[in-house]
Amino acid sequence: MYGLVNQAIKEMVVDGHGEAVWEKIRSEAGVVDVFVSMHQYPEDLTDKLVRAASAILHTNPSEILAGFGQYWVGFASRNYDYVLDMSGQDLLTFVKNLNNMHARIGLWMPDLKxxxxxxxDETPGTFKLQYRSSRGGYAPMVSGLLKGLGERFNTDVTIEHTRGIAQGLDYEEFIVCYATRTQSAMCR
Ligand code: HEM
Structure with a gap:
């Protein structure tokens, strides 16, 4: 993965827990301290960081990944708000533009996967989302990303991860229920 992702994990830990905790996690994972955003790092480096954060923060890896997804939306808007802005001004439009958005990012990150x-299954206030990846294990991050996008668009979102690779599919499926804060929420 591009160093940008590991850099954001570091920033999330430092923001939430301080430099000393980051140093513990970094040393437990056995990884470098400085990530170059545009440099490629081994996939397992990111996994090691998530596992080490899980051990040191006594939080399971899925929750670390979900927290990271939510954090990523803020991180992206601090650093690349123009990219997010181009992708839509409401949750559904934005989610439908995610593939185009990553394709645009791929123009300046040519090794992006x-x-x-x-x-x-769109209905007013709900849709299903299929998520496909060449990697495994990042479904909890998608739940967190959707939550973060809800915050970006002032929209209440509930997300249910319904089925996926474990059930023999080639994607992970989520049911997303949403309501803007001016509408009454229909989500349970
Ligand atoms: C400006 C905003 C964004 C940038 C610059 C960006 C860039 C990236 C980069 C560099 C990676 C690592 C993949 C690699 O190195 O091959 C990645 C992965 C990922 N991105 Fe984005 N992204 C952005 C926004 C989003 C948003 C809003 C979502 C919401 C769903 C999203 C979903 C994901 C997921 C789930 C992955 C994990 C990797 C995988 O599933 O295989 N990204 N993105």
Missing amino acids: PPSFLVT
Whole structure:
């Protein structure tokens, strides 16, 4: 993965827990301290960081990844708000543009191996989302990303991870229920 991702994990830990905790996690994972955003790092470096954060913070890896997904939306808007802005001003439009957004990012990150997303079964206030990736294990991050996008668009979102690779599919499926804060929420 590009160093940008590991850099954001570091920033999340330092923001939430301080430099000393980051140093413990970094040393437990056995990784470098400085990540170059545009440099490629081994996939297992990111896994090691997540596992070490899980051990040191006594939080399971899925929650670390979900927290990271949520953090990523803020991180991206601090650093690349123009990219997010181009992708839509409401949750559904934005989610439908995620593939185009990563394709645009791929123009300046040519080794990007982006995930892909497909919206199905749309009704007012709900949709299903299929998430495909060349990697495994990042479904909890998608839940967190959707939560973070809800915050970006002032939209209440509930997300249910319904089925996926473990059930023999080639994607992970989520049911997303949403309501803007001016509407009454229909999500349970
Ligand atoms: C400006 C905003 C964004 C940038 C610059 C960006 C860039 C990236 C980069 C560099 C990676 C690592 C992949 C690699 O190195 O091959 C990645 C992965 C990923 N991105 Fe984005 N991204 C952005 C926004 C989003 C948003 C809003 C979502 C919301 C769903 C998203 C979903 C994901 C997921 C789930 C992965 C994990 C890797 C995988 O599933 O295989 N990204 N993105």
